[in-house]
Amino acid sequence: xxxxxxxxxxxxxxxxxxxxxxxxxxxxxxxxxxxxxxxxxxxxxxxxxxxxxxxxxxxxxxxxxxxxxxxxxxxxxxxxxxxxxxxxxxxxxxxxxxxxxxxxxxxxxxxxxxxxxxxxxxxxxxxxxxxxxxxxxxxxxxxxxxxxxxxxxxxxxxxxxxxxxxxxxxxxxxxxxxxxxxxxxxxxxxxxxxxxxxxxxxxxxxxxxxxxxxxxxxxxxxxxxxxxxxxxxxxxxxxxx
Amino acid sequence: xxxxxxxxxxxxxxxxxxxxxxxxxxxxxxxxxxxxxxxxxxxxxxxxxxxxxxxxxxxxxxxxxxxxxxxxxxxxxxxxxxxxxxxxxxxxxxxxxxxxxxxxxxxxxxxxxxxxx
Numbered sequence: 001x002x003x004x005x006x007x008x009x010x011x012x013x014x015x016x017x018x019x020x021x022x023x024x025x026x027x028x029x030x031x032x033x034x035x036x037x038x039x040x041x042x043x044x045x046x047x048x049x050x051x052x053x054x055x056x057x058x059x060x061x062x063x064x065x066x067x068x069x070x071x072x073x074x075x076x077x078x079x080x081x082x083x084x085x086x087x088x089x090x091x092x093x094x095x096x097x098x099x100x101x102x103x104x105x106x107x108x109x110x111x112x113x114x115x116x117x118x119x120x121x122x123x124x125x126x127x128x129x130x131x132x133x134x135x136x137x138x139x140x141x142x143x144x145x146x147x148x149x150x151x152x153x154x155x156x157x158x159x160x161x162x163x164x165x166x167x168x169x170x171x172x173x174x175x176x177x178x179x180x181x182x183x184x185x186x187x188x189x190x191x192x193x194x195x196x197x198x199x200x201x202x203x204x205x206x207x208x209x210x211x212x213x214x215x216x217x218x219x220x221x222x223x224x225x226x227x228x229x230x231x232x233x234x235x236x237x238x239x240x241x
Numbered sequence: 242x243x244x245x246x247x248x249x250x251x252x253x254x255x256x257x258x259x260x261x262x263x264x265x266x267x268x269x270x271x272x273x274x275x276x277x278x279x280x281x282x283x284x285x286x287x288x289x290x291x292x293x294x295x296x297x298x299x300x301x302x303x304x305x306x307x308x309x310x311x312x313x314x315x316x317x318x319x320x321x322x323x324x325x326x327x328x329x330x331x332x333x334x335x336x337x338x339x340x341x342x343x344x345x346x347x348x349x350x351x352x353x354x355x356x357x358x
Contacts (some may be wrong), residue, residue, distance in 0.1 A: 164322035198246025199321075199328065203253040232250055241247055 003027070004086065006078065008036055010048065011091040014100050020089065021045075027086065033073035034062050037090060037102065049101035057216065060152025064102050065091040070157040072216045093157035095170075109153050112173040116195035117188045120180060131185045143182035146175045146224050148217050155211035155221050167200045171211035171221035174202055178224035181231060193228070193235045202228040244328060252314040259311035266304045291353045298354035305346030313339040 004027035009020040023040050034052055041048040052062035057075040064073050067081050067089050082088055096104035124131065133140055155171040156162055162170050169177075177196050180186050196202050202225045211221040235241045277287055291297050313335035320331035 161322070194246070198249035201246065203250050204318075229253070233254055236247070236250065236254070241250070 006036060006082065006086045006088055008040065009087070009089045010037070010040060010045075010102070012045075012048070012101050013098070015098055018098070018101075020091075027078070031078045033064070033066050033071070033076045033078060033081065033088070033090065036078060036088065037064075037073060049099070049103045051103055058150070060150040060154075060216075063093055063152045063154050063157070063216075065089075065093055065157065070094065070154040070214055072152060072154070075216060093153055095157050095159065095162045096153065104153075106153060109156050109170070109172070110151070112169045113151070113176050116169060116173060116177045116201065117180070117192040118173060118176050120183065120185075121187050122185045123187055124185075133184060137184075139182040139184060142227065143179045146179045146219055146221070149175055149219055150217065152216065154214050154216055158210040158214040160208060160210065161204050161206060165199065165204055168204045169196070169201055171205075171225065174205070174228060175219065175221040175224040178227050181228070190235070190240055193232050194241055196228050197232045197236075197241060202232065205229075244332065255310050256314040259307045262303070262307040263311055266300070266307060269300065270304070288353060292355075294354060298350060301350045301354075302347065305343060305350060308346060309339045309343040312342060 006025045006027055008023045008025050010023060012018055012021045023044050025036050025039050025044075028035065034055060037048070037050050038052075041050070050062070050064070052074065053059040055062075055074045057072055060072065062073045063070060065071075066073065066076055067083075069081075070093055071081075073090075078088065090102065092098050092102045092104045096106060096109060099105050122131070135141075135144070149172055151172060153172070155175075159168075159171055161168050174196060177192055181189050181192055186192075198204075205222070205225045207222055207226065209222045212219070212223070215221065232241065277290065280286060313332075316338055317328070317331040317335035320326040320335065321328050324331075326334075
């Protein structure tokens, strides 16, 4: 029986220019898109650049654009996305500058996490007793709903507002801000709400929901952003903004 | 004029609150339209009902005002995100359009309530 083969178009290039190049890869049972990219690097194009680390959906470093959709390649089975003739298209994540081949420059993505006071600043230091946080309060549950983000950039690459407004903080950074404003130990709430207000922040979101649709962790940044809009409104009415 | 994040947030809330007002007014407007055409649709018949009617005038004046508040932020966003305009330019052109809605909408309300046939 003839071996089935995949026709894989992979974006090859540098920061300035590039093009899709096609490779033939043997089809395997339970094959993931990361397996396909790894096969290409090991057997066909040793100079292919791409990122991965854990291979099991924990680190978030292998996100790429597969058939036009941002996904974790390690958790995407070929069977789920392959075309009828065995075709597959793999490109770097959108909305991020390209470095080489499938590798993007994530600096701006992470800098935007820091911009709206993304760092936790508590009320106590390490020498004081642990804060006792009740897990069943509404703010804690809202924080918990968004806390599992691992910073893979899939939401950022899927967001049309990021494409259209390069200064927009994006779903991941705003989701991070939402988890922090719901943390009762946090001390930077007012500054954070000021930092997420406006057209570079939560008010630019059009609630299209691509981030929520594509998040591999099934988080809902759209809901987090809507929550920030409510909190900013309340803060503005109290004159705290 | 500096466009602060706080001013941007204020515009967002103005747009949402005016949208809520518009949602109610549009429902009333639809109901009024269905009621108004029961006896046939003629300019004379409608003007006979609207002329001198203060409540009608207030209702549609509020309608025009809500439109003038609601439209500019959205138009400015479209101009920035789809047409690549600078935010300042988009905002001022959108505000001009808001004034246009206010003037021409106000003129229309005045004509059907206060104006002669």
